Amino acid sequence: MNEYIDLLKALIRQPSVVGSEHSFFRVLQRELEERGADVAWYEGVLVAQGQRPGSAYFSAHIDRHGLVCTGPDEYQYAAFVAANRSDLLDNAVSEELMERVTERFTSETVYAYDPWSGGYRGSGTIEGAYICEYRNNLIFEVIGLPGIVAGIPVAFSDRLTIHDGYLEGQLDNVLTAAALVHAFSLGFEGTAFFTAQEEAGKSWRYLLEWFRRFGDSTNNLYVLDTSPFPVDAAAEQHLVLRRRDANALFNIDATERVEACCRRHGFGFVYKDAFVEEMNQVRVTRGEAPRSLGSTELGRIIHAGEGLVDGTTIQVPTTGYHTMNESARLASVEALLTVMTDLGG
Numbered sequence: 595m596n597e598y599i600d601l602l603k604a605l606i607r608q609p610s611v612v613g614s615e616h617s618f619f620r621v622l623q624r625e626l627e628e629r630g631a632d633v634a635w636y637e638g639v640l641v642a643q644g645q646r647p648g649s650a651y652f653s654a655h656i657d658r659h660g661l662v663c664t665g666p667d668e669y670q671y672a673a674f675v676a677a678n679r680s681d682l683l684d685n686a687v688s689e690e691l692m693e694r695v696t697e698r699f700t701s702e703t704v705y706a707y708d709p710w711s712g713g714y715r716g717s718g719t720i721e722g723a724y725i726c727e728y729r730n731n732l733i734f735e736v737i738g739l740p741g742i743v744a745g746i747p748v749a750f751s752d753r754l755t756i757h758d759g760y761l762e763g764q765l766d767n768v769l770t771a772a773a774l775v776h777a778f779s780l781g782f783e784g785t786a787f788f789t790a791q792e793e794a795g796k797s798w799r800y801l802l803e804w805f806r807r808f809g810d811s812t813n814n815l816y817v818l819d820t821s822p823f824p825v826d827a828a829a830e831q832h833l834v835l836r837r838r839d840a841n842a843l844f845n846i847d848a849t850e851r852v853e854a855c856c857r858r859h860g861f862g863f864v865y866k867d868a869f870v871e872e873m874n875q876v877r878v879t880r881g882e883a884p885r886s887l888g889s890t891e892l893g894r895i896i897h898a899g900e901g902l903v904d905g906t907t908i909q910v911p912t913t914g915y916h917t918m919n920e921s922a923r924l925a926s927v928e929a930l931l932t933v934m935t936d937l938g939g
Contacts, residue, residue: 598931599761601625603754606752612672612793613676615656616709617710619656651787653789654774655793657790658768698917700722736748766920802902814905821911833862834865834907835907837867841893845905
């Protein structure tokens with residue numbers, strides 16, 4: 595784990611704001627090539643391959659939340675901008691979601707960077723945020739960043755902390771991206787995908803384009819990610835599996851293969867779809883609205899791929915989701931690496 599943690603510490607310090615991931619791709623390319631992988635860039639996805647590229651397919655998205663400059667002293671939530679949800683059209687973001695985002699990041703330190711080179715452009719602090727009445731859009735007030743022009747991304751200043759068996763930081767999704775890089779150090783010889791703009795709901799398009807050009811008639815994909823859970827529930831599990839999401843059913847054989855691997859090694863696991871359905875029954879009895887099963891990268895690609903791509907997800911349970919203090923158990927990361935090694939062997 596020491597080598598993995600050193601890698602994670604380095605990667606979490608590198609910016610990768612939604613829609614401005616190119617500089618992070620450069621960092622990944624170096625790390626992967628140092629571990630013997632063949633690396634190729636495509637629009638929205640970096641592909642790393644070992645000596646047996648068709649032996650296994652794994653994917654992890656690399657974008658993290660941050661801001662983007664949209665005018666003089668004006669900053670917006672990058673995921674909303676990248677998803678074209680920062681306008682007056684029907685797909686504009688709900689006021690409830692904008693308020694939740696505001697609460698997560700007030701007083702956080704941020705820094706601007708060049709989206710291609712990753713070069714540092716200055717730092718500042720989020721003083722507050724408000725909903726613009728003319729655009730029905732969330733605007734962040736940042737002090738200490740004069741002269742930043744429209745299009746420049748602004749990342750949250752982040753570093754990894756470790757205490758009481760937990761990793762803490764802005765983990766989604768650098769946690770599993772680092773695991774996928776580290777897999778090549780452990781002898782992985784298959785294909786690894788690192789996708790952009792997952793938080794804007796666009797990453798599946800880049801994956802599907804690759805499989806349409808280079809994939810086989812059927813392609814079994816394992817998608818790695820984090821998954822939000824209440825504190826007590828997260829502590830009870832090593833990994834989170836799924837049989838489906840709101841978009842599609844996942845591959846039964848692939849899912850059972852992951853479950854069997856967890857049982858073989860004694861790892862605790864939970865099915866997220868079953869967990870949500872169980873919690874929804876409780877909510878209904880309380881008169882509350884049920885929650886969605888969620889929309890995942892894999893579900894979108896299965897739905898759109900019409901049988902070309904299927905597979906399943908392997909997720910690490912976390913608390914403090916989409917904040918600077920998201921936490922995950924070290925034991926969960928060890929379980930993830932073990933399962934990946936078994937599946938990719």
